[in-house]
Amino acid sequence: MIVNERPVIANSLWTATANQPAPRPAVEGEVRADVAVIGAGFTGLSAALHLAEAGVSVAAADAQHPGWGASGRNGGQINVGLKDGPAGIRAKFGEDWGGRMIRMAGEAGDLVFDLIARHNIACEATRPGWLRAAHTPKTLKGLHALAAEWDDHGGGMDVLSRDRMAALTGTDAYQGGVIDRRGGVLHPLNYALGLAAAAEAQGARLFGDSPATAIEAHGTGYRVTTPNGAILAEKVLICTNAYSGDLDRPLAKSVLPVRSVQVATAPLSDNLAASILPEGNALSDTRRLLLYFRKDAQGRFLMGGRGTYNDASTERQIARLKRVSTELFPQLEGVEWPYAWGGFVALTCDHYPHLHQLAPGIMTGLGYNGRGVAIATAMGRVLARWAGGAAPDDLDFPVTALKPLPFAFARELAVEAEIIRLKFLDRLGL
Incomplete structure (x- = not known):
């Protein structure tokens, strides 16, 4: 059973058949790193692994444990690409950015299988x-x-x-x-646990039971506060997707968490x-x-x-x-x-993932719209490149302004109404 979860959605096959995870204690006192990663799902774990491989000091903290959220619960389907095909992507984002996004999305499956092979991740892939x-x-x-x-x-x-x-x-x-x-x-929870182990083997530090409660400026960087301590870092990556909660309300309101x-x-x-x-x-x-x-x-x-x-x-x-x-x-x-x-999966209005710079040293990537295994892994690599010093214009995905959804205050009613509408259209075959 998934711990600390509502019983109706807690009886997970993946939890029941998961590999034995390593113990990951909570943050205690002050932990210093070049980069703090908040959230240890596919995005955060991929970012932590790529940063550690590049020799960057990284500390990642999860409110529960690696893979607790959607990354450890999804269908384990590696489906590449984005909402639109190549022509639609180029029409929306232009030749330059569109070309980069097409390449990133098209190669996302290769990235997943490469990580699994290079780090010997046992996840039935x-x-x-x-x-x-x-x-x-x-x-x-x-x-x-x-x-x-x-x-x-x-x-x-x-x-x-x-x-x-x-x-x-x-x-x-x-x-x-x-x-x-x-x-x-693949087995999604075992993939997440394998990414976590690989990141640690490269020098990353991972912490469980450490929800981030605040991000505050501290010297030239930031202080990420947790219940029993804090991570002090020059840069922060927020990788919480549909589980952003109260940490950053505008960010949480920019996506629609939908239960699958x-x-x-x-x-x-x-x-x-x-x-x-x-x-x-x-x-x-x-x-x-x-x-x-x-x-x-x-x-x-x-x-x-x-x-x-x-x-x-x-x-x-x-x-x-x-x-x-x-x-x-x-x-x-x-x-x-x-x-x-x-x-919960995170949906966006345009059905594309979003990459936002929330402050000079804070970046987030989220909103995978049901394609999280491959695309979240690829987005983690994009975030790692930025945190490692790459300029936004040199990334493989465009950085856009954060725009909270206009109906976020009534999202549950909106979701229920939309489900009824879509059921009707499906029945009509439209």
Whole structure:
């Protein structure tokens, strides 16, 4: 079970099957470093690792422990790219920045697998490819156009017919789609724990049970206060994503934390497992309230989708995910579902990640919109480059002004209303 979490979303498969983490005590007294990292999810851990590899002194503190938030709870799908294809990115951000972002996003999967290989991270990582499955002819056309765009930017996506999608998934529910050969799967919590261990092996210092309660100017740098001490550093990286809380209210109000929930079966029999995703791919479909599913290394089937803030409706969503699973794969009827859990992902208005400089020595990256495994890892490297001395104009992602969402004061009502609207559109097939 995930400690210090609401019971309805605490029964995580990843927590139950995680590697043994190293003890990481709370910050006590004053800790000095060149860079303080707040938050030990994929972004913060990647930043800490890249800084340590570059010889920069870094101290990272998490309110709970590495991987406690969405980084240790997600579906473990390595899906590269951003909201739009290359053409849309260039149209929005221009040739220069657009080109950098396309390269960063397209290579994000390579970065994940390189880190896993170089640091011997045991996280059940495989790279069979990530499936995007179209549930309507219209979305199928869009996916095929996206694959054609990537052909002009290094490739990576192959078009799949309806029959080929059915062969790869074990269901004929989809019109077809694409396979992104750059994608794959892993055990997300073990990946986070592996990044933490790798960062420490390179000299980074990691602390648990140390929520940052304030960031204040101190000499030429900053003082990051925690309940039992403080980190003194020249620069600060805020890597809290959907879990920013009260540390920086404008930052927390710049994204919409949305609960995503998952369910998982007990290990399936060999015959049953072979009938679902036989080549081990992960899949996300094109519904507005998308479904995403895969198997883990032991043959468990995992299904995920959008949850809500309300525990009762989240329980109904958990029941729905089990029902949808058996609709797609009738052979799952009667299997045990011992796991159900969830966490918050951070959505942005434009559905792109955001990189903000909050003060001369403070930078943050957040808002991965469901693509956090690969893109958060890549954003951590961007933040490390900045903290190591790179100018904002030399980064691979543009630094933009922080803009709190206009409806942040009523975000729970807004999310509930939006879910109802999107469900309606999905039912109409629009």
